[in-house]
Amino acid sequence: MVQMLTDLDLVISKTYISSDGGWLMDVFHVTDQIGRKLTDPSLPDFIQQALVPFHRPGNGPSPRFTTCLGNVVGPGGPDVSDCASLEFTVHDRPGLLSSITQVLVDQGCHVASGQAWTHSGRAAGVLYVTTTAADAAALHPSRWARIERLVNAVVDARENVSGERRWVCMSAPVQGRVHTERRLHQLMHDDRDYEHGPAPTPVDEEHFAMGDRAATTALSALRALVAETRVTIDNWEEKGYAIVKMTSRDRPKLLFDTVCALTDMQYVVFHATAGSQGPLAIQEYYIRHKDGRTVDSNSERQKVSRCLVAAVERRASNGAKVEVSAADRSGLLSDFTRILREHGMSLLRAELKRRKEEAIGTFFLVTDSGGQVRPEALRAVRTRVGEMGISLDVIKEAPGWPPVRKTSVPAASATIGQDQERPRSSLGTLLWSHLGKISNNFGYIRS
Numbered sequence: 424m425v426q427m428l429t430d431l432d433l434v435i436s437k438t439y440i441s442s443d444g445g446w447l448m449d450v451f452h453v454t455d456q457i458g459r460k461l462t463d464p465s466l467p468d469f470i471q472q473a474l475v476p477f478h479r480p481g482n483g484p485s486p487r488f489t490t491c492l493g494n495v496v497g498p499g500g501p502d503v504s505d506c507a508s509l510e511f512t513v514h515d516r517p518g519l520l521s522s523i524t525q526v527l528v529d530q531g532c533h534v535a536s537g538q539a540w541t542h543s544g545r546a547a548g549v550l551y552v553t554t555t556a557a558d559a560a561a562l563h564p565s566r567w568a569r570i571e572r573l574v575n576a577v578v579d580a581r582e583n584v585s586g587e588r589r590w591v592c593m594s595a596p597v598q599g600r601v602h603t604e605r606r607l608h609q610l611m612h613d614d615r616d617y618e619h620g621p622a623p624t625p626v627d628e629e630h631f632a633m634g635d636r637a638a639t640t641a642l643s644a645l646r647a648l649v650a651e652t653r654v655t656i657d658n659w660e661e662k663g664y665a666i667v668k669m670t671s672r673d674r675p676k677l678l679f680d681t682v683c684a685l686t687d688m689q690y691v692v693f694h695a696t697a698g699s700q701g702p703l704a705i706q707e708y709y710i711r712h713k714d715g716r717t718v719d720s721n722s723e724r725q726k727v728s729r730c731l732v733a734a735v736e737r738r739a740s741n742g743a744k745v746e747v748s749a750a751d752r753s754g755l756l757s758d759f760t761r762i763l764r765e766h767g768m769s770l771l772r773a774e775l776k777r778r779k780e781e782a783i784g785t786f787f788l789v790t791d792s793g794g795q796v797r798p799e800a801l802r803a804v805r806t807r808v809g810e811m812g813i814s815l816d817v818i819k820e821a822p823g824w825p826p827v828r829k830t831s832v833p834a835a836s837a838t839i840g841q842d843q844e845r846p847r848s849s850l851g852t853l854l855w856s857h858l859g860k861i862s863n864n865f866g867y868i869r870s
Contacts, residue, residue, distance in 0.1 A: 424449055426602055427470060429679045432456055432490035438678065440695040455491040456675070473497065493778070504598045506535050506551035507567055510606070512614040513578050513589040515546035517769045517791040521760035523548075526573050530566075531555045533753040539773045540607050542737045543619035547610040548773075549603050552593075555753050567593040590614070604676075608683045608734060617733035622725060626653040626668045630705055652735045654728040658717045664693065664709040665717040667727070671735050673704035681706060684734035688727065689713045742771045742787040743796040749813040751782040759784070762807050766800055767791050 428435055428451060437452040454460060469488040473496075487497035509527070513519065520539055527534060532552045539548035554566075571593035578589055590613075601609070652671040659666055669681065678697055685692060685708065694709035711717060718724050749755060756775055763770070763786075771787040788796050798817075805815045 424451075424474065425679050425682050426605070427473060428453060429676055430496050431466075431470075431488065432492045432494060433461070434458070434675055435678050435697070437698045438695065440692060443693045457491075459491075469497075494776075503536065503551040503600060503603075505596050506553050507532075507596055508594045508600065509537075509550040509552055509570070509574065509592070510548070510594075510610060511574070511578070511589070511591045512545060512547045512610050513591075514587045515541045515544055517767075518760075518764040519546055519578075520548065520770055520773065521757065521764045522577050523574055524550075524757035524760060526570070526577055527552060528754045528757045530570050530573065532570065534756045534775065536776045537773075538603055538607060538775070539770065540611065540737050541771050542611060542733060543616045545611065545614055545616045547607055547614065547616075549606050549610070564595055567595055588614070604679070605683050605687075608680065608737070609687055611733070611737060612684070612687060612730060616737075617726075617729040623654045623728040623732045624651060625655045626670050628655075628668075630670055630700065630703070631668055631707065652732045654731050656718050656724045656727060658719075659709070662709075663715075663717060664711060665690075667706075667708040667710060667718075667731070669704075669706040669708075669731060669735075671704050671706075673699045673702050674738070674740065676738060677704055677735065678706070680734045680738060681708075681731060684730050685710060688730060690727075738772070740772075740787060742789040743801060744818040745786050745788060745801070745815055746818055747784045747786070747808070747813055747815045749782055749811075751777055751780055755782055755813075756784070758811055759808060759813060762804055762811075763788065766804050766807075768796060768800070768804070769793075 425435070432455065433453040434456060435451050435453050439448075439450040441448050466488065469486045472486045487495065489495050509523075511523070524534060527550075532554055535551050535553050537548065537550035539546065539550075541547075571591055574593070575589075575591045578591060590610075600606075653669065655668045657666045657668075658664070667685075671677065682692065690710045690712055692708050692710055695707060697704070697706040699705065718727055747759060760770070767790055768788045769791050771789055773784065773786050775782065775784045777783070788801075790796055801815075801817055808815055
């Protein structure tokens with residue numbers, strides 16, 4: 424469900440989730456990307472038909488929807504089933520993506536779409552590749568194996584650290600691929616990018632307490648805390664839950680990244696609440712492992728905390744954000760990344776997609792030393808790529824997210840029965856109270 428809302432370019436501003444006792448209720452407060460209320464009457468039907476196929480008329484084909492950003496979800500949207508996939512996790516270094524894409528060009532391949540992320544000195548990417556050759560030999564498995572060996576050789580030649588771990592895999596076209604951004608989370612988790620850096624800082628419990636005093640305390644501390652992702656994990660022994668509390672800077676796709684991390688670590692979310700206080704996002708999850716246990720040991724709590732922080736920070740929007748567009752052609756990504764390398768720029772994050780006959784890319788740039796890119800350097804790159812038919816725009820994002828939305832962590836009564844042994848009142852208090860009032864109005868879902 425969260426993945427569907429994310430793909431629809433919707434911003435989840437507040438949510439209550441409950442799936443226990445034989446029934447399910449998820450409540451999402453959403454807006455479009457600029458904070459506007461949703462008015463398209465076809466959207467609920469699209470979501471229902473996309474998630475539950477038997478709601479489609481005659482169990483027909485998948486529905487189609489065009490988002491507020493012009494992206495198509497469903498038939499007619501991005502389809503990578505006819506593309507080969509190149510996946511990699513390696514040590515990050517300047518010019519990495521340029522070198523990899525040059526190998527693909529030399530082998531008669533075209534990058535149709537893809538994404539690459541960097542975090543804690545590591546880089547991961549998923550590139551969807553088509554061949555420019557028309558003969559059947561171009562699709563033979565031995566061709567993909569050869570390309571994989573060549574990319575491995577290029578990566579190996581650029582390694583500066585003895586014994587540095589890396590992973591490269593080229594696979595043939597296949598139906599039903601894992602969602603690209605979720606796959607990137609899986610790749611970086613398997614690469615253990617979460618092991619770097621100090622242990623996560625515990626949350627400030629005042630942010631999870633109810634009432635005016637908590638709101639005042641939270642707002643006064645926002646400036647100091649908003650840049651840091653914090654995690655605390657406790658066990659609620661009586662109910663058999665682990666309670667995960669998180670605070671971080673609010674941004675798009677935050678809930679998606681957090682839920683991906685928990686799911687891929689084999690944890691099931693039974694209840695959750697999420698909201699914000701100004702630019703500070705506050706999330707609370709009641710979870711169990713798939714085998715029924717909670718987060719039992721200190722070492723496991725540390726690992727889960729680190730994984731959640733890494734999942735949030737992989738998508739950090741640091742650096743200069745640029746958007747590029749051009750008529751789609753073979754070698755486009757290789758040409759653009761080569762120009763960046765020649766001007767001493769490195770990629771923090773990259774996304775390339777195709778819309779009809781046009782290629783559109785979003786890139787976050789820093790200097791090779793990790794510093795901020797100077798405006799004159801961006802102007803020089805714009806001039807160079809303009810000569811190649813590539814349009815480049817520097818995007819100046821407004822401080823805070825989103826520019827219109829005004830949400831807050833919902834208040835609730837802090838009264839708890841004396842016979843219950845559970846942590847102090849928190850966001851979960853509202854959820855339990857709310858569900859208790861409405862549960863009698865719901866029957867069991869059919870599944």
